[in-house]
Amino acid sequence: MSSSLRKCLLLGASVILFGCSSSSDWVPSLTGEPLPPAPQQEAVRAEEPAPAIQAEAVAEPVVISAMDEDGASSGTVVGRKVEELRSEYLGLDRLVIQNAEALKALQGRTQANSLAYYSLVAKMNSRLQNGTTPGNPRLVGQWNQSQEKLESIAQDVVDLNTLASQIAANASMSAYLVEGIRATYGLSGALEEDHASLAALEDDVNRTVVQIDRLLNDVSDAINRQSTYLASERRNLQTLSLAIANGELYGGSLANRAFSVLTPTVGSSPRTETPGESRAVEEVRPAMATKPLVVIRFDRENVDYQMAVYQAVSQALDRYPQARFEVMAVSPSIGNPAQVAMASSTAKRRAEEVLRTLSQMGLPIERVQLTAATTDKVEGGEVHIYLR
Template sequence: MTFERVVNKRGAKNQRWLVLGMSLALGGCSFASDALFPSFSSDTSESAAAVAAPPPPTESSAGTLFSSTPVPAPVASTSYRGTTAVGQRVEQFRGEFEQLKANASTHGQQFNTARSQTVANANAFNAAVGAIRARLQIGTTPGNPELLALWQEAQSQLTASDGDLSIMNQLSSLVASDAGAAGYLLDNVRSAFTLSGAVDEDHRQLRMLEDELGQTNIVIDRLLQGLNNDISRQQQFITNERNGLVDLAAGINVGGMYVAGGSTAAHARQIAPASTPASFTDRKPLVVIRFDKADVAYEPALYQALSRALERRPDAVFDLVAVSPSGGNTNAARRNAENVMRSMTNMGLPSEQVIMASMNNPSATTAEVHIYVR
């Protein structure tokens, strides 16, 4: 009994030390875990969540790199566009291009209006002439006043057609100016690719402008070609019908169909070849126009030369020759000759006094236009 009591006392004492040791051990573990992995209270958790979560974007931070709001597409961004030297050129080119598009659209609408008016005047003229010829075909009284009234109406319509031709000539000059401006702007856009100090957005904008300018160039070239074709047809129409009105006037005077030999001969002279190209080399030209640059101011000198020639011979006939160098662009020479032809008619020279031709000249270094007096 004594031994058991002693053992129990020692066991109880050891248990007290064991409990104390475990308490210290647990306290040490709690301290270590607090130091390495702190456990947050509810207040601390809310604070940590506030730190971890990014603040909502404000007006000043919206659109930044980490903003949750959608970032605009690069084309709408103003971070770089227009701030570099090339970007500023891009904005300048864009403004010039928009103006060019507006001009081309306006001139296209004017062309459609002019063409519609030309067709209306031509139809009215043909209706009056057809009525006169139908009466003359079956015969009528000499000097029939009804036919004279129709003849005057036809002459008025032909004068209106001549006015349509002037409008188309002026419009052709404007469209040719558009074509020159488009080519010049396209060259500038392409040259801007070689400038230093550009960013990727600048080159992207330049490529867009280059594509749009290419498409606009096609539209302008087609418009100019259509105008030139209509002008050539209108010139031929007016020349032929003016001679036809002379024959109709003679038929009205006699009361039947009448063909004037002189008028027919004059018309044959108009459509017959003026000379062979070789014959021009033996003649001294009245005027030589060299198209060695984009804008040649030839009209003042041309007007003076034509005025002096017509003072000496009011019925003088002029040969307008498109001269191209060997291996040169014959189409360019022809277009230059057509422009000179329009200038001459705008100066008041009747188109029947001008006969166009073309030739190659090995000694020529650029496209030229020669004018000879018969």
Template sequence: MALKKTHAAALCAVLLASGCSFAEDVLFPTSGTVAPAQGEGVAGEVPPAMGTGSYEPIGVTAGSPTGTFVGGKVMALRADLQALQATLARQNQSLQQIRNETVQDSQRYHGTVAAINARLQVGTTPGNPVLTQQWNAAQGELDRITDDVLKMNRLTNDVTASSTMAGFLLDSVRSARSLSGAVDEDHRQLRILEDETNRTVVMVERLLSELTSDSIRQQQYVASEKQNLNTLALGIKNGALFAGGLTSRVNASYESTGPARTLASGEAPLVTIRFDKPNVNYEPALYAAIKSALDRRPSATFDVVAVSPVGNTPGTQALAATNAKRNADSVLRSLTNMNLPASRVRTSSTTSPAVAGGEVQVFVR
């Protein structure tokens, strides 16, 4: 969604109901208007590289029935892991297909744009119909790249569901070890199943992380190229190439090389999103807070910090950190969908004994 004017008071109830808290006192007193998100340079620049990982399931070790209640539980959990890995295999196949389609669509797009740039470089007649036809073709090719990004987003949602299922399955396998009525063979099979489930959890999280990064980079790239096509349209209208322009200068002013903020700074977060229930509706409150910050300081940048509680064991702490990072990735995707450039957002993670459950904190820089 585009950043647009919203009545802040109308969102106060949503802000509380969705598990978000808003720190008004950290916003800035300076005035100004929000600078629009712009693309960089001239259309036809090289698209961002996508990940190259392939996430093939590791397989599930077969086991023999023991005749006990726990043995039956092991068989059911093993079947669940096999189903999860089959889903993961399909998702990996979809990822590779989307990547191939995106590469092909990008090559066609850049070939068309390069032809337009070459003609404009040496000069041509204003409103050249051949260049206009090529521009329309480039617009259609960029729309296909947009469709590829939408496929990435849908796949990201599917993999997020798989990640949740993997975490639940790992907890179930660990819980089965405490059931009474088991024989030694049941516990041996449970140990093998736990190891394989744990490796599957790691694989799903890596897939989700790489897919999220690909999706965000491609979204920003498409937004940039849409602006650059507008620059090309102006060049075709005038019969001369308009290189660079204001777009690169605007984005250069937003570039940040400072480190991500940490909780040790003692500053109150702009927004705290507590993921203490399923389907937290945080986006309205997040939108209102970000827009207010940008209204006061158009050049503001933001830190998204995944905060997880300190666990009793290394395993529970690692699982909590993974869930917090996944929630932070969701917040990052929301900010991108609000047309906030990725170059203006930093992500990090930390633990805190003061946090009962996973939460995401957003700071202003």
């Protein structure tokens, strides 16, 4: 009985040992560790292909079109050239926008300076018209302010010239881009997308060329207009300075009348003398003749002749814009040589004074000739102004 039981136990133990050696790979573990996959399942998984998305991502890179919506290059020689030209065009377009903004700012600044200048001039003319003292300090201060405003306008003209140079450089750049686009059309190896992008770029450049031409014309007009205005107002301000010094209202510069082309006045009447006016000055109707236009007799000190000279010369220039003038120092020939020489020297000094007055009134000095003469028909020194 005991021997039979022993045999059964030995047989059972051998069966258990055989099972553990052949099935340890798939029998559940009593320790709780994860089971390795069965050999057959691993073989099946090894034979399965990778997912289709992963295979496509590895095998096929992203391909960019010849010219996508963002303007990327197609990769061709022509495409790279188009990209280069477009980059240069974008830089040019930014410069054109800056030029337009600068022109607008300059025009606004010049307008403000002009308004301030004319306001000051109007105040001075109003005070002179109503009557004031010679060399009024208030008018002198306003005149100085007007001079500063004119200098500000002069600086605006300098800035306009600088801007014109910048716009001209942009015009040269636009011409270069136009030629570059035309040359790119002739390159081989282009795609249809390249030529389409090139045509769009050409349209943009042509529109910019029109803007540059318009800006250049506007700046040129502004420079010419402001330069003429500045020169004219400088002459007027010079005449106004003389008016303030004498406390009288004259008018515009004689230079502005001399350079204008006016229709000759027919039937001009001579100036009528106002009551109480000094008879030290005689006026003769302007005419191309040997008669003097103005006769100034210096028979006493401080002869007030400026207004009469201004009106006579102004009237002459209205009729003959290109007229020239002769300022003659006339002295008496009666007396001993010393007296004649002294009278001649005094008359010449008076003539030089009249010449300076005409220059301050704006008459170009090159249009005035200074001469001297002696005669027995005058008793004291005189200055004659002739129209030549």
